[in-house]
Amino acid sequence: MSDKKANAIAYWKENIKYLSILLLIWFIVSYGAGILFKDALDTIRLGGFKLGFWFAQQGSIYVFVILIFVYVRIMNKLDKKYGYDEE
Template sequence: MTPDKRADYWRANLRYLTVLLIVWFIVSYGFGVLLVEPLNAIHLGGYPLGFWFAQQGSIYVFVALIFVYAALMNRLDKEFDVGEE
């Protein structure tokens, strides 16, 4: 792989990481801490939604983001022809 292709690959990887970490931050800190009062007006399974995001929702989103990242990286590996065979 040429140095330019490596730089493009790394740039795309960092872009994915940045977007996914921003999503996780918004869900965990934004929904679980900053927006907890407005979200508590909504109930999910008998619990206030703000409480649910603070206790479980951010963990579920984090696990989902791991799978999203793996799928994105598999696609990126194929695009740059560095995928596992």
Template sequence: MSDKQKKASAYWKENVRYLFILLAIWFIVSFGAGILFKETLDTIKIGGFKLGFWFAQQGSIYVFVILIFVYVKLMNKLDKKYGYNE
């Protein structure tokens, strides 16, 4: 295996690791906070709405958008690390 292939393989492995971590965070926020922990979160109110309802309706979308920006930042850093930046 050439050095270029090793570098590409390491890059892809780190990229997939970032994806799994970020998707796990989104899953926990959307499924966990919106469905599994809804009853517990409903004891807290934000702006007159129960927190479980808020996560189910809006919170998971906000977290997803934030995770997109985090992913872009991580990928820019990863591109520089492996020399794939433009």
């Protein structure tokens, strides 16, 4: 196997690992906080709204947007690490 192909395989393995972690975080926030843990979170108020309701309506969207920026930052570092930032 050539070095270039081995480099590409390692790059994609690491990319999939980061993507899986970020999607798991989003799932936990959107499904967990908005549905599974809603009753427990509703005991806390945020801006006059119950926290479980807030996560179901807006919080998961905010977390998703933040995760997009985190993903961009991680991918920029990953591109530099594997030499794909030059193209």
